[in-house]
Structures are given as structure tokens and as C-alpha cells.
Amino acid sequence: MIEHSHLKIIQALYTNGTLTGAANALCLSQPALSHQIGYLEKKLGVTLWERDGRSLRLTQAGKLLLEAANQVLPVLAQAEQTLQAYGEGRQGILRIGVECYPCFEWLTGMIGQYMRQIPGIDVDIVQKFQFSGLEGLLNHHIDVLITPDLVRKDGIEYEVLAEYQLVLLAAPDHPLADLQQITPELLSKEMLLTFPVPLERLDILTHFLTPAHLEPEKLKPIESLDIMLQMTALNRGVCVLPEWLADIKNKDLNLKKMQIGGQGLFQKLYLALWETDNTVPYIRQFIAVGQKTAKSSSI
Numbered sequence: 044m045i046e047h048s049h050l051k052i053i054q055a056l057y058t059n060g061t062l063t064g065a066a067n068a069l070c071l072s073q074p075a076l077s078h079q080i081g082y083l084e085k086k087l088g089v090t091l092w093e094r095d096g097r098s099l100r101l102t103q104a105g106k107l108l109l110e111a112a113n114q115v116l117p118v119l120a121q122a123e124q125t126l127q128a129y130g131e132g133r134q135g136i137l138r139i140g141v142e143c144y145p146c147f148e149w150l151t152g153m154i155g156q157y158m159r160q161i162p163g164i165d166v167d168i169v170q171k172f173q174f175s176g177l178e179g180l181l182n183h184h185i186d187v188l189i190t191p192d193l194v195r196k197d198g199i200e201y202e203v204l205a206e207y208q209l210v211l212l213a214a215p216d217h218p219l220a221d222l223q224q225i226t227p228e229l230l231s232k233e234m235l236l237t238f239p240v241p242l243e244r245l246d247i248l249t250h251f252l253t254p255a256h257l258e259p260e261k262l263k264p265i266e267s268l269d270i271m272l273q274m275t276a277l278n279r280g281v282c283v284l285p286e287w288l289a290d291i292k293n294k295d296l297n298l299k300k301m302q303i304g305g306q307g308l309f310q311k312l313y314l315a316l317w318e319t320d321n322t323v324p325y326i327r328q329f330i331a332v333g334q335k336t337a338k339s340s341s342i
Contacts, residue, residue, distance in 0.1 A: 045083075045087075045108070045111070047116075047119065048079070049079075049083050049108075050108070050111065050112035050115055050116055051069065051112070051116065052065070052069065052076070052079060052080060052083070053091065053101070053105060053108045053109050053112050054109065054112045054113070054116065055068045055069050056080075056091075056092055056099055056101065056105075057101055057105075057109050060098045060099060061097065061098060061099060062076060062077065062099060065099075080092070087104070089102070089104035090102050090104065090105075091104055091105035091108060092105050135163070135164055135165070135323075135325055136164070136165040136166070136167060137164055137165070137166050137167070137186055137187065137325060137326065137329060138167045138169055138184070138185045138186045138187075139166060139167065139168050139169065139185065139186070139187055139188075139189065140169045140176040140179045140180060140184075140185035140187070140188040140189070141168060141169075141176070141188075141189045142176035142177075142188060142189065142190040142191070142192070143189060143190060143191050143312065144238040144240070144266075144268065145268070145284060145285050145288045146189050146312065148268075148288055148291070149205075149287075149288075149312075149336070149337065150168070150189065152336060153332055153333055153336035153337075154166055156332055156336060157328070157329055157332045157333075160328060160332065161325055161328055164325050169184065169185050176188040176189075176190055176315075177190070177192075177194055177196065177199075177315065180199065180315055180316070180317070181196065181199070186316065186320065186326065187314055187315065187316045187320075187326060187329065188314070188315040188316070189204070189312065189313070189314055190312075190313055190315055191246070191310055191311065191312055191313065192244065192313075193311075193313055198317055198318055198319075199315055199316070199317060199318070200315070200316055200317070200318050200321055201313045201314070201315050202313065202314045202316070202321075202330050203311055203312070203313060203334075204312045204313060204314050204330070204333045204334055204337050205311070205312045205333075205334070205337030205338070206309060206310070206311050206312075207285045207286060207287055207309070207310060207311075207312065208285070208286045208302075208307050208308065208309050208310075209246060209247065209283050209284070209285060209286070209303055209307075209308045209309070209310055210283070210284065210285075210286045210289050210300050210301060210302060210303060211225050211230070211281055211282075211283055211300070211301040211302075211303055212272070212275050212281060212282050212283070212284060212289055212293070212298045212299065212300055212301075213275065213281045213298065213299050213301065214275060214276050214277065214278045214298060214299070215297055215298070215299055216278065217278055217281065217299065219233070219281070219299075219301065220299035220301075221299075222301055223301065223302060224301055224302040224303070224304065224305060225301045225302070225303055225304070226304070227251055227252050227254075227255035227257045227304075228255070228257065230247075230251070230252060230257075230259065230281075230303075231252060231255075231257040231258060231259060231260065232260055233259055233260060233280065233281050234259065234260060234261045234262075234263060234279065234280035234281070235247070235259035235260075235261070235262050235263070235280060235281060235282070235283070236263050236265055236271050236274055236275060236279075236280040236281065236282040237262055237263070237264055237265070237282070237283070238264065238265070238266065238268075238271075239264035239265070239266055240264075242262075246283075246308065246310055247283045247303070247308070250308060251303060251304060251308055261280075263280060268288075268292070269292075272292055272293075272296055272298070273296075275296075275298060276296045276297075276298060283303070285310070286300070312337070314329075314330055314333065
């Protein structure tokens with residue numbers, strides 16, 4: 044079998060032109076190099092070089108092996124450099140699953156900072172796992188998952204990226220607009236505009252209305268955040284958003300913001316990942332940038 048060292052030998056013979064020069068380039072003694080060449084020729088059953096005065100000349104078989112060396116050695120060198128970079132956290136690809144509609148606003152803002160800090164990392168946002176992200180993580184289709192839901196699975200760890208409050212938004216002339224906080228009874232009489240997610244994943248239901256044995260008068264799923272806010276401004280319903288996102292999006296709409304319940308409704312945003320990946324340098328850096336960005340933007 045032709046080995047990496049054999050390719051380096053044939054390349055050194057061609058580049059240096061003499062046995063002594065090749066031996067020096069490979070940091071070998073001349074007898075050691077001669078022995079290795081003889082062993083390779085015997086194993087292959089061909090002569091690779093012959094003397095031409097004081098120089099060496101590759102045979103046809105030697106030239107064929109040289110072509111292979113010129114093709115293979117650069118590829119191996121690049122692979123070695125890339126693997127070393129992976130180990131140092133300088134290069135790789137981070138596949139991110141997002142299981143939270145509002146999270147895209149935050150993710151868009153922090154991805155640029157992350158990639159500037161680690162320019163050797165490529166980022167791939169996998170949207171098709173938006174509502175089944177844990178399955179994507181378990182099947183290794185993604186490397187990390189941004190999610191508001193903590194679901195325990197063997198081998199999966201969760202890092203808290205941020206903590207935030209959910210608030211209710213309504214038009215300025217809505218009957219609820221003058222209230223400082225909203226009760227389950229009042230919200231149950233409203234059209235609630237939501238993102239198109241399963242009901243069991245709507246925090247406003249599972250942590251606020253359902254414990255009070257109530258439900259909204261009507262639920263209307265809307266995929267577009269901007270359309271949802273426009274409909275809220277036109278008094279076509281009310282919606283619930285993270286307070287940080289409501290503050291960003293509400294600058295031009297002048298919607299009224301209300302606390303949900305007497306103590307507020309708070310949520311955490313998690314990064315789910317495999318336990319074995321928790322020490323990967325570029326993943327740790329992603330977590331650090333995410334946490335810093337969330338803190339500075341009051342997510």
C-alpha cells in the first residue's frame with residue numbers, strides 16, 4: 044500500500060534532484076532514504092528512479108507516482124490544517140435549529156457579531172426544524188437548537204441564553220388599553236393573534252389561561268410578525284410577544300403594552316445541544332455571544 048511518506052519521498056526526489064538533497068529535505072540520512080526507496084520499489088515491483096550522472100531521473104513509474112503525490116499531498120495538508128483549526132475552534136460549520144418565531148429577530152442581530160469573532164466558522168440556519176427542532180438535534184441534522192422549551196432527553200444539555208417577560212399588546216383605543224395588567228378572565232373574551240404553533244407550546248395558554256380553566260374567545264394563527272402587529276393596531280385582536288421584541292417593533296405603532304397577570308409571565312430561552320459538544324470551542328463561543336447579546340438587548 045502506498046503511504047503518505049512514500050508520496051513525500053517521490054516528491055522530494057523530484058524537487059531536489061539528488062539523493063542527498065532529498066534526504067536533507069526529509070530530515071533523513073541518505074542510507075535510510077535509500078532503504079525506504081528500495082523497500083517501496085520492491086513492494087510495487089517497479090523502478091521509480093535511476094541515476095543520470097550526479098542527478099536522479101524519475102522513471103515512467105516514478106512520474107506516475109509523482110502525479111499522485113502532487114494531487115494527494117495538498118489535499119492531505121489542507122485536511123490536516125482544517126482538522127487542527129477545528130480543534131482550536133477556528134473553523135467549522137454550526138447548524139442552528141430555531142424553534143421560536145420571535146427568536147429570529149434576536150438571532151439575526153447576534154449572528155453577525157459571532158461570525159466577526161470567529162471568521163472561520165460557517166453558520167447554517169435550519170428552518171425546517173422550526174417546530175420539531177429536538178428531533179432534528181437528536182438525529183444530528185442540527186448541532187444546536189434555540190428553543191423556549193426544556194424537554195429532558197438522554198445526552199442533551201440545555202444552556203440558558205436569556206430570560207424575558209411576555210407582554211400583551213393591544214391597539215391604543217382597545218378597551219383593555221388603559222389597564223396596567225391583564226387577568227385570565229379579561230383575556231378569555233378576546234381574539235388572540237398567535238404564531239402557528241401547537242397549542243401546547245403557547246405559553247399564554249399553558250401558563251396563564253389553561254390553569255384558570257379558560258381559553259380565548261378565538262385564536263387566529265398568523266405567521267408574519269409584522270402582519271400580526273398591523274392587525275393588532277387595527278383592533279383585529281390582541282397578541283403576546285416577548286417584551287424586548289415588543290419594544291423594538293412598537294416604536295411606530297404606539298401599541299399599548301400590558302403586564303400578564305399580577306406577577307408577570309416570564310420565560311427562558313435555551314440552547315439545546317449534545318453533552319459531547321458542550322466543550323467544542325466555537326459552540327461555547329456561540330453561547331457566550333448569545334448570552335451577551337441577549338443581556339445587552341434586554342431580551
